[in-house]
Amino acid sequence: MIGQFSGILKRKGAFFGMWTACFCEVKDSEFIIYKSKENPIIERKIEICSQTVAVPIQNHPKKFKIESPDEQALLLQAESEDNVMEWILAIKSQSIKDHTTTMDDFIIYSVLGRGFYGKVMLCQKKGGKELYAIKSIHKARLVKAHKVHTAFRERNVLLKIKHPFIVSLSFAFQSLTKFYLGLEYVPGGELFRYLQKRGPLTIKEARFYAGEIGLALSHLHSQGVIYRDLKPENVLLDEEGHIKLTDFGLAKDTVNDSTTNTFCGTAEYLAPEIIRKEDYSFAIDWWSYGCLVYEMCFGQTPFYDNNKSRIFTRIEVESPYFPPNADPVIIDFVSQFLIKDPAERKTFDQIKDHRFWNHLDFNALLNKQIKPEFVPIVDDKRIPDNFDTQFTIETPCDSLATPPNSIKSNQFYGFSFAGDLASMNDTHQPPISPLLT
Template sequence: MSLSICSQKSYETSQSTECSFTCLEDYSLGRVIGKGTFGKVVIAQHKNSGTIYAIKCVKKAKITTQSTYNLLKNEKSILSMIQSPFIVRYFGCFQNVDYIYLVQEYIPGGELFRLLQTRRKLSLAYVKFYSAEIVSAFMHLHSQHIIYRDLKPENILISASGHVKLVDFGFATVLKESHKCSTFCGTFEYLAPEMIERRGHDYSLDWWTLGVLIYELLVGMTPFRSLNTTGIFDKILKKQPDFPPNFDEDAKDLVCKLLEKNPKLRLSGEGIKKHHFFKDTDWNAVDKLNSQPLWIPIVRSELDTSNYEIYQDSPKNFVRQTHFSFTDF
């Protein structure tokens, strides 16, 4: 069922790069709309322009190793490189004694994860629509030599007009020509075999995660679930996914080719676009945002956060000193 609202597109086009991103005092802060290992995301309104943003607040005291510091710098650098309708827009950053603040586009439709929780699983048409836009997002990233490395329903937001927006580029990295990456990162149930075995990975890792996502959206659970990390990793390395009896045959074939354990044999890029699962997909329409979404989130105002989980913001903790100066951030 499609739910409609008035003037939705204005919520996506009203954000501007004309205001300055210099200090927290320039914003009226709203509630927390996301939490992670290193901080939180809040909705905020710029006092002078009235523009609505999502500000990622990264606690400096949580950045305790060179690798986490590098990931944060990578996130900022990569977001500033990207221009895609399927990836959250980045506007700038600033910092104070305790936090780094990344100013990003506010996406009012909330997480795909919440839609999945509500419906338990999604129809084939929904999954084709969302996965096609993710394919386009990945192809754009890979053309810029970027690996995303953290696809999951929690990192896919839905815009006011019903389209996909990838967020959280904390694990993304730039792949140097003819090299492989070695950092161990990602969400356990979405890890590819080459990541678990630390054999080095490249763009094909993202296509593995797409296979996991398509399965999860259609079934309501991930294909390699287990009670513990050891069990999850063992299944990823040694088992094939079990498919319910009514699982669509084209979807099954695509998932199996994406979940190929040998990354050199894994389906990718143009091969995915040509797969029979997407036989009715107009890729030009997808890239131009001309595909008709099947679900439109209810958004009552620019400041509406009702599509996000309610978080109890914890009281301020004592901030211990970090050994990074952040002067080069």
């Protein structure tokens, strides 16, 4: 059972605005305030549910607030910025009940990818048939980088979104030191790797991938989600050659805010409004989409430079360069998405009648009735031949890790999500996909 989290905080009084010390505890889906540790009289309780919000206060790194339905907002101050992140993580973790799943329940076949916060492993439930891409995320690294929200954001977006061209979440669980996301395993590898081998695509092949990616992005937007990290590394190919978007650590759910201003993403695909640090919305994804279609057609991104600062300058002030022999239809199509002004930039739905599509049947595409030109070779799904050998040659194991500072027990109650975990031993489901970040 995941334990509780407690400590000394200061809270701001509702009437006179004075800060007073109190002993607080996260326990059994409640945030409890006591008069003191020595005098455990309960002064206030806040029920923690899926709508509860715990966020740091901008420009005040030691302060955070808790908001929950039918409750007055609570403003608190911790001893350090790291301690703020620990409290927020503990509160967020209460939103979904825990289960008893551990990595000991899985056979680990291979490492598929690795990033700063963890890695992705190809796994199979012991006694089961299906393969999963399990992403492990170090809690201590999230706390240190003040990124505790990313694991929950990723989980929550994936729980919300269901689409044939978006990777699905099957389950989630945690240990003292890590979060684990059990993702659909997509054995065809990254579109990035295919483009590296293949080079520029034919317009027919680019049209196919652009169509499936566009349908996936449009669905995300219809659900209020800004993707914010479209790039070929985050587009996977299934065993039939269809795409799956993955990696939702940067995704933004706009249910409460229609715009945001966080500077995030990958340099070559950033929209100019992000670089200018302006408020932005869904239009940034269509800029990245234009960059990706350009890359599929011409072999590199439209504003490429080996210097990041020059990339940003080119994105802000230059028009994209097109080769002299470029197809005018492709030039016109891509240019609609690379308009500097987001208000003038086209969306996928606005441009479905463009000549680039050549009367493509989008309903047939959505239902996977149009066959891709390229079908990845998958002889044995347990052998990830379509992934980078830099990772697949690693010893397949779940490494030891250090818990976040000041954590004495497995306190992040609630991250877990069972999904179809109980039925994994005896059912056959579609193959599933990794999250490579």
